[in-house]
Each structure stands twice: as structure tokens, then as C-alpha cells.
Amino acid sequence: MANEFPKNREGTASSRHANLTSSLDLSTSLDHSVQTRIFKIIVIGDSNVGKTCLTFRFTGGAFPGKTEATIGVDFREKAVELEGEKIKVGFIVGVGLVTKADISLYHDCIVCFSVQVWDTAGQERFRKSMVEHYYRNVHAVVFVYDVTKMASFQNLKTWIQECNGHRVSSSVPRVLVGNKCDLVDQIQVPSNTALKFADAHNMLLFETSAKDPKESQNVDSIFMCLACRLKAQKSLIYRDVEREDGRVRLTHLPDPKRNCPC
Numbered sequence: 302m303a304n305e306f307p308k309n310r311e312g313t314a315s316s317r318h319a320n321l322t323s324s325l326d327l328s329t330s331l332d333h334s335v336q337t338r339i340f341k342i343i344v345i346g347d348s349n350v351g352k353t354c355l356t357f358r359f360t361g362g363a364f365p366g367k368t369e370a371t372i373g374v375d376f377r378e379k380a381v382e383l384e385g386e387k388i389k390v391g392f393i394v395g396v397g398l399v400t401k402a403d404i405s406l407y408h409d410c411i412v413c414f415s416v417q418v419w420d421t422a423g424q425e426r427f428r429k430s431m432v433e434h435y436y437r438n439v440h441a442v443v444f445v446y447d448v449t450k451m452a453s454f455q456n457l458k459t460w461i462q463e464c465n466g467h468r469v470s471s472s473v474p475r476v477l478v479g480n481k482c483d484l485v486d487q488i489q490v491p492s493n494t495a496l497k498f499a500d501a502h503n504m505l506l507f508e509t510s511a512k513d514p515k516e517s518q519n520v521d522s523i524f525m526c527l528a529c530r531l532k533a534q535k536s537l538i539y540r541d542v543e544r545e546d547g548r549v550r551l552t553h554l555p556d557p558k559r560n561c562p563c
């Protein structure tokens with residue numbers, strides 16, 4: 302896998318990823334971070350639902366002034382303190398619209414295509430191998446839909462299927478986020494419909510807005526709550542395990558004494 306950042310549509314290296322890991326594979330950065338506590342969270346959902354803005358709000362504390370569709374993947378991370386302990390929350394944010402030309406540019410990257418190109422012959426084979434990386438060693442999944450776009454809510458089923466199809470265990474925490482609640486006059490997905498769906502899939506539901514500054518605490522609580530659950534679930538004692546390829550992999554040992562205050 303190439304160790305360079307995917308180029309954006311203008312062909313320049315994306316500066317949005319500035320201080321983040323130079324690797325495209327967070328599991329690789331885990332390899333080098335013995336004793337560092339990192340949770341890998343993937344954020345998926347249709348293009349344009351606000352995945353990038355939500356993670357930007359959490360990691361950067363603001364709504365980005367200018368956004369463009371994510372090509373390839375977006376990496377972000379934030380160091381947070383939980384119960385006096387410092388941990389890192391790393392995000393991989395799924396890609397939006399991908400054209401055929403983009404695909405040839407990004408053939409070495411981890412790419413998650415949006416539903417628009419899922420069933421296109423030829424692309425499907427490529428997508429399959431890339432998405433494997435995307436879901437590997439994931440600690441939590443955030444499904445995002447746009448409360449003003451019913452289609453983005455209906456497509457969640459497909460995103461969940463994909464997640465399950467990549468052997469993401471049912472014990473991996475999943476949350477559902479309805480974004481763009483600031484657009485009160487345009488809401489198409491009623492809260493009770495979303496709640497039923499979340500209950501049926503054993504997910505917590507957050508309805509929020511990456512844009513509205515008054516919601517910023519709510520956005521933080523999505524990820525902090527996940528981090529909290531992860532911290533409670535996973536022992537943060539890592540041990541090294543030799544992989545078949547000779548590299549070292551980190552695993553964690555269960556620690557039943559930890560409880561999540563959420």
C-alpha cells in the first residue's frame with residue numbers, strides 16, 4: 302500500500318490531513334504505537350451527509366469554512382482525556398462520490414465508495430479489496446445520515462450490510478447520527494422513525510448538527526461516549542503478537558474491572 306496521501310480532485314496533496322499519521326492504514330500506525338491507546342472509529346454513510354464536518358467539529362472544534370467531497374479517505378485524530386487517562390481517537394472517514402478517473406488515481410489507497418458506484422462492473426472488484434482494509438481492526442462504527450435526505454436514511458441498511466459483510470463483530474459499538482438538524486424546515490426523517498431503526502439495530506441515536514455551534518457539545522458527546530464504551534470494553538493492556546509476515550501486531554487483553562460511566 303502506498304504511504305502517501307490521496308490527492309484531491311485538483312491533484313494536490315490534501316492539507317486537511319496535516320498532522321495525522323502519514324500512513325494510510327491506522328492498523329499500521331498501531332503497529333508502531335506499543336503502549337499507545339488508539340481507538341479506530343470509522344464514520345460511514347452516503348456522500349454529503351456531513352461525515353467530514355462532524356469529525357472536523359470534534360477534532361478541530363469548529364465547522365469547516367469550506368468543504369469538498371472526500372476523495373480517498375480522511376484521517377483525523379484527537380487526543381482526549383477520559384477518567385484521567387489520555388487516549389487517542391483516530392477516525393477514518395469514508396469517501397463520497399468517486400468517479401472512474403478518481404479510481405485510477407487512488408488505486409493504492411483505502412477507499413470506501415458511496416452507494417452511487419457500488420454496483421458498477423469493474424469498480425466492484427477494486428472496491429472490495431480496498432474496503433477490507435477500511436474495516437480491518439475497527440473498534441467502533443459511526444453511521445451517519447442526513448435528516449433532510451430520506452434516501453440517506455434508507456441507504457443505512459446497505460451500509461450496515463456492508464459492515465456486517467466485513468466481519469465487524471456485533472460487539473463492536475455502533476452509533477447512528479442524524480446530521481443537519483439545524484435545517485429545521487427541511488427535516489424528512491422523523492425522530493421516532495430514526496429511533497425505531499436505531500433500537501432495531503442496537504445502536505444509540507444522536508440527532509445533531511455539525512454546523513450549529515450550540516450543538517458542538519452534542520457532537521463531542523457522540524465520540525466521547527464511544528471512547529468511553531471502548532475504554533470500558535477493552536483492556537488497555539496491549540501485548541505484542543508476531544504476525545505471519547514477521548511484523549508485530551498489538552492485541553488487548555480483557556479487563557473486566559473497567560466500567561463505562563455512560
Ligand SMILES: Nc1nc2c(ncn2[C@@H]2O[C@H](COP(=O)(O)OP(=O)(O)OP(=O)(O)O)[C@@H](O)[C@H]2O)c(=O)[nH]1
Pocket residue numbers: 347348349350351352353354355368369370371372395396397398480481482483484509510511512513
Ligand atoms: N446545514 C448543515 N450543513 C452541513 C452540516 N454538516 C455538513 N454540512 C454541509 O453538507 C455538505 C457535505 O458535508 P461533508 O462533511 O463534506 O459531507 P461528507 O459526508 O463528508 O461527504 P463525502 O466526503 O462526499 O462523503 C457540505 O456542504 C457541508 O457544509 C450540518 O450540520 N448542517
Ligand SMILES: [Mg+2]
Pocket residue numbers: 352353354369370371375394395396397
Ligand atoms: Mg467527506
